[in-house]
Amino acid sequence: MLIDSRSTAVSSGSLFFAISGKQHEGHRYVSELYHRGVRAFVIAEMKESYQSMTGAGFILVKDTLRALQELAHFHRNKFTVPVIAISGSNGKTIVKEWLYHCLSEKFRITRSPKSYNSQVGVPLSLWLMDEHTEMGIFEAGISLPGEMTRLQQMINPSVGILPISEKLIRKISGTSVKKSRKNSGFFYGCHTLVYCCDHSIITGFIEKTPELSGVKLFAWSFQGKGEVNITDVRKNKDTTTFKACYKNHTLDISIPFTDSASLKMPCIVWP
Numbered sequence: 001m002l003i004d005s006r007s008t009a010v011s012s013g014s015l016f017f018a019i020s021g022k023q024h025e026g027h028r029y030v031s032e033l034y035h036r037g038v039r040a041f042v043i044a045e046m047k048e049s050y051q052s053m054t055g056a057g058f059i060l061v062k063d064t065l066r067a068l069q070e071l072a073h074f075h076r077n078k079f080t081v082p083v084i085a086i087s088g089s090n091g092k093t094i095v096k097e098w099l100y101h102c103l104s105e106k107f108r109i110t111r112s113p114k115s116y117n118s119q120v121g122v123p124l125s126l127w128l129m130d131e132h133t134e135m136g137i138f139e140a141g142i143s144l145p146g147e148m149t150r151l152q153q154m155i156n157p158s159v160g161i162l163p164i165s166e167k168l169i170r171k172i173s174g175t176s177v178k179k180s181r182k183n184s185g186f187f188y189g190c191h192t193l194v195y196c197c198d199h200s201i202i203t204g205f206i207e208k209t210p211e212l213s214g215v216k217l218f219a220w221s222f223q224g225k226g227e228v229n230i231t232d233v234r235k236n237k238d239t240t241t242f243k244a245c246y247k248n249h250t251l252d253i254s255i256p257f258t259d260s261a262s263l264k265m266p267c268i269v270w271p
Contacts, residue, residue, distance in 0.1 A: 001014075001015055001017070001068070001071075001123075001124065001127050002014040002015060002016045002017070002033075002038070003019055003026070003068070003120060003124070003226075004016050005029035005032055005033055008035050010037065010038060011037060011038075012036045012037045012038065012039055013041065014033075014237075015040045015041075015042065016029075016030070016033050016038050016041050016042065016065055016261050017042045017064050017065075017067065017068045018030060018041060018042065018043045018044065018045075019064050019065050019068065019120065020044070020064070020146040021205065021234045026064065027044075027045055027047065030043065030047075030050065030053075031049060031053075034053045034056055035046070035270040038056075039055055039056050039057060040057050040059075041056065041057070041058050041059070041062050042058075042061060042067050043058055043059070043060055043061070043067070044060070044061060044062065044063060044064050045062065046058065046060055047142070054262060060123060064100070065119065065120070065194060068120070068123050069119065069122075069123050069150055069154055070120070070164070071123070071127075072123030072124075072126040072127055072154050072199075073123075073126075073153055073154045075126060075127055075129065076129065076154060076155065076156060077127045077156065079129055079133060079136070081133055081134055081135055081136060082136070082139065082158050082159065083135070083136075083137075083155060083157050083158050083159070084099065084135070084136065084137045084138070084157065084158070084159045084160075084161060084214065084260060085138050085139070085155045085157065085159070085160050085161070085186070085190075086099075086137070086138070086139045086140070086160075086161045086162075087139070087140045087141065087142075087148075087151075087155030087160070087161075087162065087186050087187075088161075088162050088163040090163060091163035092115070092139035092140075092141060093112075093114075093115045093139060094139075094262075095138050095139075095161060095163055096111055096112060096139050097109075099137050100137055103135065103137075107134040107135040108132050108133060108134040108135070108203055109133070109134070109135045109136070109137055110125075110128050110129045110130070110135075110136050110137075111125070111136070111137040111138065112125040112137070112138045112139050113125065113128075114141070116139075117139040117140050117141040118141060119136075119147055119150060119151070122138065122151055122155065123154060125138050126138065126154060126155065136155075136224050137141045138153075138154060138155050138157075138230060139198055140186060142235070148186045150190070151186060152186045152187075152188065152252070153195045154257065156189070157189075157190050157231055158192075159190060159192045159193075159194065160186065160190040160192070160193045160194070160215075161185040161193075161194045161195075162187070162193065162194070162195040162202075187212060187215060188211045188212070188215075191216060191220065192215065192216045192217075192218050193212065193217055194205070194218045194219075194220070195218075195219055195220075196219065196220055196221065196222075197215070197219035197220070197221050197225050197226050198221050198222055198223050198225065203219075225261075226244060227247075227265075228244055228245065228246045229244075229245045229246075230242055230244055231243045231245060231247075233263070235258045236258070237254065237258075238256060238258065239254055239256055239257075239258070240254070240255050240257060240258050240262075240263055241253065241254045242263070
């Protein structure tokens, strides 16, 4: 699966999707990739110059981006392994990496490369799942209306994680309930949703959204309200230590950060 003509992974076995966007036009690179050995193309426009490309195969579709997403959706649904999805205004990538490093010794994990969380990045990430995958961890971000539904359908997460940030709180508090619920569709169908319950705006929004009524809520808190509760926070020069309490278990944690945003990350991934 290939979308970038600059990729070093170009080969005769590549399938190139000629995606058009604001900054690029994928159809411009079909000829170049043909001369580099690519023989399979998904296109939205059949140009006259393609006729002379002997041995090349063209799949003509209405929308090459949607074709890429639908293929990723089909590929994802071949797997029954747990899939964790992270969505929110901030912290998606760092939470993904924390989870990966915490769980990779026990599971063979396929995760989003870098910050691949867009309408193009998510399908490319999902395509990395193979017969060795025992768990998937993917991040998802939106910038336009309707994008959340496409991401949810592709990833089809079993566990959702919502990192809380001031930006997210302001966004939800300044948005109509109807619009907020529409954008929360990413977590519909999840078995479990992990979030911080210290913010009444977030908690109220989650608890009052009918579509999330069947989702198990797993909350963590600095105020003693959650399943996981954080106590004894102590900031030193270069580290922060604290206790994470879950049921009858307490874990002493030390992280090499002192900012409040980083403090929230390990709270999400434990236990």
